[in-house]
Amino acid sequence: MLAVVGLALSVAIFATWTILLARLDDRMTAELGNEVQKLRNYADSALDPKTGSTVTGVQELLTKYLALNAPDQRETFFSIIDGRADKVPFKLPPVRLDTDEELVGRMATATRVIRDEMETTQGTVQYAVIPVSVAGDNRRGHFVVAIFYDQHRDEIVDAVRVLGLSALAAMGLAGVAGWLVAGQVLAPVRLVRQTAEQISDSSDLTRRLDVPGDDDVAALAGTFNHMLDRLEQAFVVQRHFMDDAGHELRTPITVIRGHLELMGDDPDDRAETLALVTDELERMNRIVDDLLTLAKAEQPGFLALDHVELADLTVSVVAKARALGERRWRVDEVAEARLPADRHRLTQALMQLVANAVRHTADDDLIAVGSAVRDGRVELWVRDSGPGVAPAERERIFGRFVRGAGRTGAHDGAGLGLAIVRSIAQAHGGNVKVTEAPGGGACFVMSLPLWELWRLH
Ligand SMILES: Nc1ncnc2c1ncn2[C@@H]1O[C@H](COP(=O)(O)OP(=O)(O)O)[C@@H](O)[C@H]1O
Ligand SMILES: [Mg+2]
Known part of the structure; x- marks a missing residue:
């Protein structure tokens, strides 16, 4: 961010520099042209007999002009008469060009206005030489206007330097301020991160984030806490389930071990023990199967969907059930409907x-099985x-x-049957x-x- 601002400022400063330099060149040209014009105007009026002027010679003309016109700052004038420097203004320039005889000699050869530049100890100087002659006076006069270009340029350099320094200072200030503000804005986020880290390090799911206020960060902390609530709850449920499962499986193991330790040499005794142990092992097997079903019910892909004829399903469940015992078996009602569902899981639940x-x-006693479609729902x-x-x-x-409460007999189930029925109903998007x-x-x-069901399909 700061780099982008820095780049933009550099471009702006560079553009300013280029524009100011171009303007300076224009100004120099205009200035020299202006001086030429001024001298020409003066000469015109001074030599016009109607104005009552007494100027007769070229030296007099230039001397008077010099006396009347003081050069601006970073500018100087002087006159040349017959190839020799004649008069300089009262205010002397930083570099005397008129003392350079060779230069003056060269300037005096000009027969029309010339413009040129040269290097001096004060940098580049731009000058114009204006030849002047007065009728009736055969002396050659020249008037020289010189402008200290580099001194003007130094002014621009100074301005641009000040501009650059203030931009740098402003950027530095903005950077520090931005850093401080960002630090303040990010402080709650940092708190959230640190607390989250502590929670994950210590695996302590009872801890919660405490971010006061009603901004986005507080909302984030709220969502995070909500997630922790659910996670904690899920862990508690899972731990109970593991405890229960362990306990249920430990009971048959204890029974089996007890019987085997007490087993004597008597063949009848052995046969009885074997029957008991086999029975317990079968029970364990059933519990493990049920636990696996419940675990699978929570994974995707639990259902293998198919088109299930409800009438078919209802009747076949009753047919299978008859083998379970002498009861008055009955089919209440059958729905003439077909729905996408898992036939085996539905049969498992009904069984x-x-x-x-x-x-x-x-x-x-009477046991009846039925199916119907009521209010857009299938009931079994x-x-x-x-x-x-x-x-x-x-x-x-x-x-x-x-x-x-009212359980009887030694071969009771583990209490997983109805949990499985509910899982199957819920997997189909329903309930029991x-x-x-x-x-x-x-x-x-x-x-x-x-x-x-259609959606699942
Ligand atoms: N048809 C029923 N009539 C009365 N009580 C029932 C019936 N079905 C289930 N229950 C009660 O619901 C409990 C849980 O059933 P279930 O989850 O299948 O476990 P389990 O059959 O192993 O006891 C049973 O112990 C029983 O008390
Ligand atoms: Mg049962």
């Missing part, structure tokens, strides 16, 4: 719900005539490793909830938005 229903019912449900789910439990049971079935049992309903 989880059916397996739960079987576990919470007895022989001859499984209901039973079992004990149902208490209102207080209805949200909680969808959590990971959450088992309801449990309500009370008409007969008092549980009714689990997955609701999937049709538009969302």
